[in-house]
Amino acid sequence: xxxxxxxxxxxxxxxxxxxxxxxxxxxxxxxxxxxxxxxxxxxxxxxxxxxxxxxxxxxxxxxxxxxxxxxxxxxxxxxxxxxxxxxxxxxxxxxxxxxxxxxxxxxxxxxxxxxxxxxxxxxxxxxxxxxxxxxxxxxxxxxxxxxxxxxxxxxxxxxxxxxxxxxxxxxxxxxxxxxxxxxxxxxxxxxxxxxxxxxxxxxxxxxxxxxxxxxxxxxxxxxxxxxxxxxxxxxxxxxxxxxxxxxxxxxxxxxxxxxxxxxxxxxxxxxxxxxxxxxxxxxxxxxxxxxxxxxxxxxxxxxxxxxxxxxxxxxxxxxxxxxxxxxxxxxxxxxxxxxxxxxxxxxxxxxxxxxxxxxxxxxxxxxxxxxxxxxxxxxxxxxxxx
Numbered sequence: 420x421x422x423x424x425x426x427x428x429x430x431x432x433x434x435x436x437x438x439x440x441x442x443x444x445x446x447x448x449x450x451x452x453x454x455x456x457x458x459x460x461x462x463x464x465x466x467x468x469x470x471x472x473x474x475x476x477x478x479x480x481x482x483x484x485x486x487x488x489x490x491x492x493x494x495x496x497x498x499x500x501x502x503x504x505x506x507x508x509x510x511x512x513x514x515x516x517x518x519x520x521x522x523x524x525x526x527x528x529x530x531x532x533x534x535x536x537x538x539x540x541x542x543x544x545x546x547x548x549x550x551x552x553x554x555x556x557x558x559x560x561x562x563x564x565x566x567x568x569x570x571x572x573x574x575x576x577x578x579x580x581x582x583x584x585x586x587x588x589x590x591x592x593x594x595x596x597x598x599x600x601x602x603x604x605x606x607x608x609x610x611x612x613x614x615x616x617x618x619x620x621x622x623x624x625x626x627x628x629x630x631x632x633x634x635x636x637x638x639x640x641x642x643x644x645x646x647x648x649x650x651x652x653x654x655x656x657x658x659x660x661x662x663x664x665x666x667x668x669x670x671x672x673x674x675x676x677x678x679x680x681x682x683x684x685x686x687x688x689x690x691x692x693x694x695x696x697x698x699x700x701x702x703x704x705x706x707x708x709x710x711x712x713x714x715x716x717x718x719x720x721x722x723x724x725x726x727x728x729x730x731x732x733x734x735x736x737x738x739x740x741x742x743x744x745x746x747x748x749x750x751x752x753x754x755x756x757x758x759x760x761x762x763x764x765x766x767x768x769x770x771x772x773x774x775x776x777x778x779x780x781x782x783x784x785x786x787x788x789x790x791x792x793x794x795x796x797x798x799x800x801x802x803x804x805x
Contacts, residue, residue: 425728475491519532661734
């Protein structure tokens with residue numbers, strides 16, 4: 420029997436309505452401008468913080484919305500339908516909030532959660548390095564003991580929010596000889612001496628989200644910088660990636676859904692050969708394939724989210740959701756461009772942006788090739804689920 424959502428349906432509809440109205444009124448009208456200017460919408464994020472759209476699963480006692488992963492998936496889809504870069508920020512706060520909720524001390528929670536959830540301060544999730552992308556074990560950043568504290572040295576790249584973040588959650592090696600068991604996570608003030616920000620990267624899509632590098636040159640950290648236990652950093656980071664993959668999958672569904680809506684509207688009004696192109700069977704089949712794949716992707720995302728909420732092992736399911744939804748977003752926004760024809764290839768037309776925004780969903784939070792490997796390993800170990 421499939422697990423069922425833990426909260427009542429009215430709660431989910433309430434959060435869906437809030438996110439949808441906000442995305443429609445405040446996000447979609449700005450999307451093309453934000454994409455064109457690569458502008459970070461700080462004021463928009465503070466408004467979201469005031470509405471309770473950050474920290475969806477963080478307990479109310481700690482300043483969050485106190486909801487669950489299913490509600491988080493709903494919010495991510497609705498925000499992404501408006502603009503995926505905005506949903507990305509929601510996902511980043513969710514990951515930071517989850518780390519602090521599960522592993523932070525009371526002092527760390529009090530110091531960081533309120534300002535991150537309100538968007539008064541911004542977080543960066545710092546894993547990726549030149550030789551450590553899909554292979555997290557390849558990280559070279561180190562933290563060595565220095566009295567009661569630590570000294571952090573190394574470099575991260577392609578880090579979301581790096582150009583603007585106030586605090587970084589940094590994975591570093593604390594025992595190089597211990598492999599996965601020799602990594603730890605540190606909460607780092609990114610204005611501290613020894614921290615250098617690299618230039619902002621200019622990306623293909625989701626251009627309003629800021630990405631860049633961070634260098635740590637013998638950065639002094641106090642004992643309260645360590646998040647959780649020393650040597651447990653790899654486990655801690657991996658423990659939140661399943662939720663992260665659900666979030667990216669829901670974001671991908673939102674992109675694809677926006678593409679379908681735009682294509683459907685266009686097909687109903689664009690005339691060729693004396694009739695609207697929606698009368699063309701080839702166009703109808705494209706629309707039908709878009710709708711069926713988006714519906715299937717959403718169902719997979721929701722099943723993965725509800726499984727996480729009910730404590731059901733869901734690693735492979737989360738990978739399926741992320742992989743299928745990402746592939747759907749890329750293929751079906753390409754179909755939207757095809758329906759628009761030449762006009763869909765022009766900068767400033769929504770489906771052109773959606774196509775660019777979709778591609779990264781096959782790459783970040785673990786490439787879709789890595790997701791297939793996770794799914795296959797689970798299949799070979801556990802067989803086919805009933």
